Structure formats: C-alpha cells, structure tokens
Amino acid sequence: MKIVGVAACTVGIAHTYIAQEKLENAAKKAGHKIHVETQGTIGIENELTAEQISQADVVILAVDVKISGRERFEGKRIVQVPTEVAVKSPSKLIEKVEEVVVQQ
Amino acid sequence: MEAIKKLNLKGHLLTAISYLIPIVCGAGFLIAIGMAFGGTSQGTLVQGEFSIWDALATMGGAGLGLLPVVIATGISYSIAAKPGIAPGFIIGLTANAIGAGFIGGILGGYLAGYLVLGILKHVKVPKWAKGLMPTLIIPFIASIVGGLVMVYIIGAPIAALTLLLTNFLDGLGNSSLLIFGGVIGLLSGIDYGGPINKTVFAFVLTMQAEGLNGPITALQLVNTATPIGFGLAYFIAKMFRKNIYTKVEVETLKSAVPMGVINIVEGVIPLVMNDIVRGVVATAIGGFAGGATTMILGADATVPFGGVLMIPTMSRPWAGVIAILVNVLVTAVVLAVIKKNVPEEEMDLIVEKEEEDISLDDIQIF
Numbered sequence: 387m388k389i390v391g392v393a394a395c396t397v398g399i400a401h402t403y404i405a406q407e408k409l410e411n412a413a414k415k416a417g418h419k420i421h422v423e424t425q426g427t428i429g430i431e432n433e434l435t436a437e438q439i440s441q442a443d444v445v446i447l448a449v450d451v452k453i454s455g456r457e458r459f460e461g462k463r464i465v466q467v468p469t470e471v472a473v474k475s476p477s478k479l480i481e482k483v484e485e486v487v488v489q490q
Numbered sequence: 491m492e493a494i495k496k497l498n499l500k501g502h503l504l505t506a507i508s509y510l511i512p513i514v515c516g517a518g519f520l521i522a523i524g525m526a527f528g529g530t531s532q533g534t535l536v537q538g539e540f541s542i543w544d545a546l547a548t549m550g551g552a553g554l555g556l557l558p559v560v561i562a563t564g565i566s567y568s569i570a571a572k573p574g575i576a577p578g579f580i581i582g583l584t585a586n587a588i589g590a591g592f593i594g595g596i597l598g599g600y601l602a603g604y605l606v607l608g609i610l611k612h613v614k615v616p617k618w619a620k621g622l623m624p625t626l627i628i629p630f631i632a633s634i635v636g637g638l639v640m641v642y643i644i645g646a647p648i649a650a651l652t653l654l655l656t657n658f659l660d661g662l663g664n665s666s667l668l669i670f671g672g673v674i675g676l677l678s679g680i681d682y683g684g685p686i687n688k689t690v691f692a693f694v695l696t697m698q699a700e701g702l703n704g705p706i707t708a709l710q711l712v713n714t715a716t717p718i719g720f721g722l723a724y725f726i727a728k729m730f731r732k733n734i735y736t737k738v739e740v741e742t743l744k745s746a747v748p749m750g751v752i753n754i755v756e757g758v759i760p761l762v763m764n765d766i767v768r769g770v771v772a773t774a775i776g777g778f779a780g781g782a783t784t785m786i787l788g789a790d791a792t793v794p795f796g797g798v799l800m801i802p803t804m805s806r807p808w809a810g811v812i813a814i815l816v817n818v819l820v821t822a823v824v825l826a827v828i829k830k831n832v833p834e835e836e837m838d839l840i841v842e843k844e845e846e847d848i849s850l851d852d853i854q855i856f
Contacts, residue, residue: 396504396688397511397795400749400756427512450688451505452568464856470684471852473759475845482848486855 387487389413390434391422391446394453395469398427405448405472406432412476416484422446425453434458444487446479448472463487495851499600503692506564506599510695511795513553513560518793521550522803525792557699558585558595562602569603573610573624577602577632584637588645591652592699598640605632656700667785671708675781675817678709679716679773683756687713695794703790707800707810708781710753711789714797715780715814716773717750717758719821723772727826734829736836739764753797765829772824780817789813 391409395401406422413420423434436458439445445459447466465483472479521531529543531551540548559582566578581602585594609628662670677690687709694705721743727734735743739761746757762769787809791800804810 396508397683398508400683400754404756404759427508451501451508466854466856467848467852468685471848474763475848478845478848482853 387418387444387484388438388442389418389420389444389446389483390438390442390459391420392425392434392449392453393422393469393472394425394449394451396450398425398451401450401469401473402426405469408476409446409448409472409479412480415477416480418480425449430454444483446472446483500689502565502568502600502603503596504688505568506561506596507688507692507695509564510557510560514557514695514698515793515795517550517553518791518803519550520546521554522792524548524550526802554699555586558590558592558598559583560595561592561699562595562599565596565599566602566606569600570606570610573628574603574606576629577606577636580629580633581636581640584640585645585648588641588649589652590640590645590648592696593652594640594645594648596696597644597648598636601636601639602632605636652700656697656702659697659702659705664786667704668782671704671785672778672782674705674708674785675712675777675779676774677777678712678781679777680770682716682759682762682773683713683754687755698794703792703805704785704788706794707789707791707804708784708813710791710794710797710800711784711810711813712777712780712817713755714750714753714800715817716755716776716821717746718814719773719776719818720758720761720825721747721750722818722822723825723829726822727829730826732826733832733834734826735761736832751797752799753795768825768828771828772821775824776817776821779820780813783816784809784813787812 393402393405393409395405402424403426406424409422410420421434421438422432424431439458439462442462445462445464447453447464448469448471449466450469463486465486467479524531524543524545524547527543529541529545529547531547532540532544535545535548559579562582562585563575563578566574566581568574578599581598582595585591585598588594590598606628609631613623613627613631615623615627659670674690674694678687681687690709694709698706724735724740724743742757742760746761749757758769762773788806789810790805791803791810793800793803798814801807801810
C-alpha cells in the first residue's frame with residue numbers, strides 16, 4: 387500500500403517530527419511505502435510531490451492545526467487524527483488505515 | 491456534543507496559537523532586552539528623544555500589544571480560510587480598542603470566522619458582482635456586524651471579567667500562589683506537551699497577554715525541568731548502585747536532556763511510554779514543586795518559550811533558576827526511588843510495549 391501523510395502540531399517544533407518518524411517507522415514495518423510531509427513552524431519540509439499524492443492509496447493527516455494545501459488530497463481517502471495518536475499508537479493507526487482502505 | 495465537536499473550536503484556537511507563539515517569543519525578547527538596559531516601551535518614538543533600548547522595548551511592546559489581534563485573525567483564518575483574515579483583523583483591533591483584550595480577541599476571532607462562513611453560505615450575488623464578494627461584501631458585513639457586537643454587546647462584560655480575573659490572580663496570597671502554581675505545574679507535567687499541556691498553555695498565555703507573567707513561567711519551567719530531571723535521575727540512581735534505564739533509554743536521554751534545556755519536553759515521551767505510571771507520578775510531583783516555587787518567588791519571564799533562554803528575561807532570574815533546580819531535583823529523586831532496578835542481563839533489552847488503543851473519537855475519515 388502507498389501512503390502519503392502530513393504531520394503538524396501546535397508549536398510546530400516537536401510533535402510534528404515525532405509523529406512523522408513514528409508513522410514512517412510503523413508503515414515501513416507493516417510493509418507499506420510512505421511519505422510524510424511536515425508543516426512545522428519553520429514551514430513545509432519534505433513536501434509531497436503531485437506524483438506521490440496521485441499514486442497514494444490513502445492519506446494520513448496527523449494534525450492538531452489547520453494545514454496548508456489540504457485541497458491537494460481532494461477525492462482521496464483521508465484518515466485524520468491528532469498528532470497524539472500517531473505518536474502514541476502508530477502501528478495501531480496503520481492497522482486502522484489498512485481497514486479503511488479495504489472497506490472502500 | 492457531536493455538533494460542538496464538529497465545530498472544532500479547540501483546533502481553531504490551537505491553529506491561532508501556532509501563529510502567535512513566534513510573535514510572542516520575538517517581541518518578548520525584544521522588550522526584555524530593551525527594558526533590561528533601561529529602555530521603556532513608548533507609544534511613539536519621537537525623533538532624537540530615544541535610545542536604542544527604548545527602540546527595542548517599543549518594538550517588543552508593539553508586538554505584544556497586538557496579541558488580541560493576532561489571535562482573532564488566526565482563529566478567523568482557521569475557520570474561514572483567506573476571507574476570514576480581514577474581518578478577524580478588524581474585529582481583533584476592535585477588541586483591543588474596547589479593552590476586551592486577549593479573551594475578547596479569542597471570542598472576536600470565532601465571531602469573525604463564523605460570520606464569514608455564514609455570509610458565504612447565505613448571501614448570493616449575481617454573477618457580475620462575484621468580485622465584490624471577497625473584496626467588499628464579506629469584509630464589510632462581517633466587520634460591521636462583528637465589530638458592533640464587540641463594541642456594544644460582548645466587549646464591556648469581557649473587559650470587566652478580564653479585569654476581575656487579573657485582579658484576583660494578582661491579589662493571591664502565598665498559600666494560594668503555592669496551590670495555583672503547583673496545579674499549573676502538575677497539569678503541564680503529566681502529559682509532556684500533549685493536549686492537557688496545550689490547554690493549560692492557552693489559559694496561561696491568556697493571562698500573560700493580560701500582563702501576568704507568573705503562570706506561563708511556571709508552565710514552561712516545568713517543561714524545561716522535566717527532561718533534565720529524567721537525566722539527573724540516572725546519576726542519582728547510580729549513586730545507590732541502581733540502574734533505572736536500559737541502554738536504549740540512556741541513548742534517548744542524551745538527546746532528550748538538551749532538548750529539555752531549550753524547553754522541548756517531548757523528548758522524554760519514549761521513556762515515559764516504557765513506564766507510564768512511575769514516569770507520570772515523578773513528573774507530576776516535580777511539576778507541582780517547581781510550579782509552586784516559581785509562583786511564590788515570582789520568577790515572571792516575559793518570554794513564554796525558550797527554556798533556560800527565558801531566565802535572562804525574568805524579573806527575578808534567580809527565582810527561575812531555583813524553581814528549575816527544585817523541579818529537576820524532585821523529579822529526579824522520585825524517579826530514582828520509585829523506578830525498578832534494571833538487572834544487568836536486561837540492559838540490552840528493547841522493550842516492545844503494547845501500544846495504547848486508539849479511541850474512535852480521535853479518528854475522522856473523509
């Protein structure tokens with residue numbers, strides 16, 4: 387499965403990047419391909435390409451705040467959670483995302 | 491409840507706070523440096539009659555004075571995207587003008603954002619007038635309605651309430667300060683930068699915008715001290731020939747402690763996850779002690795972020811140092827005492843912890 391994601395927390399210096407790392411590790415462990423963009427206080431890093439987005443089966447948004455460029459995911463299956471969930475239970479989140487994709 | 495949740499009120503506030511923090515930090519440092527060297531924040535800088543320190547203090551004061559405007563604009567933007575910015579700005583300035591301050595700015599932001607959404611939904615214009623919608627109709631109608639509501643209806647009560655709250659907190663005696671600071675410290679200590687911490691942050695930031703620096707100082711000193719406490723615990727336990735961390739955990743600490751020094755508490759999350767109850771107990775007790783100490787001694791930092799970098803901006807830097815030390819020491823001793831000894835053979839073990847179950851309320855699928 388191909389996953390793209392965005393991580394963004396309130397202060398934009400810590401949770402954002404922890405969520406990114408946890409999501410990447412959990413998804414790779416489960417055998418998926420994943421790209422996670424971060425929208426911290428410094429701005430957008432590791433930006434998703436149009437190609438990555440169009441090929442993705444599902445979008446994970448681990449966000450506490452409004453993100454920019456949400457319209458890029460128009461028409462995609464989106465699973466949105468607070469960053470807290472991605473930090474605390476990344477593998478369970480990936481499992482849940484797998485369910486969502488199968489259901490569709 | 492469902493409807494309220496859908497409005498995502500907290501999410502909009504958090505978005506606005508994320509825009510606010512760099513402004514508070516930048517302006518806070520400017521005013522702190524300016525005032526430390528004898529400058530004062532002035533309404534207007536008259537040519538030839540001010541020093542560079544007056545200039546710095548004035549820059550900082552101007553930034554901090556705009557906080558109600560920033561929070562209103564941020565919330566309104568979060569709710570209604572780009573069309574929300576103009577009315578949020580105007581209503582935020584109105585909140586400032588009527589003395590409704592930061593709380594007024596927050597409410598004004600919600601007001602502005604939802605007014606814009608309402609106009610977008612209900613006001614239909616002929617095709618030739620489409621261009622007037624974002625340039626004239628939305629900013630004018632949302633601002634006049636929201637602004638007048640602010641001036642004639644909600645402004646005065648909020649101003650009175652704010653005054654009541656700040657006077658009350660200003661007049662707290664030592665025993666109340668101890669409890670107040672302790673509770674702030676405890677609440678910010680128990681979830682390591684998570685939702686509780688951020689909610690407390692919104693509350694203490696409101697107070698700082700009203701000129702009370704004590705509570706936010708308590709919160710940030712606890713966030714700073716907690717990871718350092720985890721580090722010190724390692725050495726204290728060692729003195730008693732006890733190992734409380736595995737090798738992986740010690741590695742984690744090597745980055746978590748320096749992160750803590752500059753106010754990022756999240757580095758210790760992996761450690762706490764491995765031993766939640768003991769970790770939370772230790773940080774809660776340490777946070778209570780640290781928070782209470784800063785409130786009683788009155789450390790009062792003008793900058794709400796930065797860890798040890800906040801110390802020079804405090805009205806009583808030594809009080810801040812003592813509070814950090816107390817917090818670090820208490821957290822460390824408690825950890826060293828209550829954490830279990832890790833036997834030699836388990837030192838290399840990588841603990842695979844069962845992850846917490848996800849609450850379905852937290853997941854939204856589109």
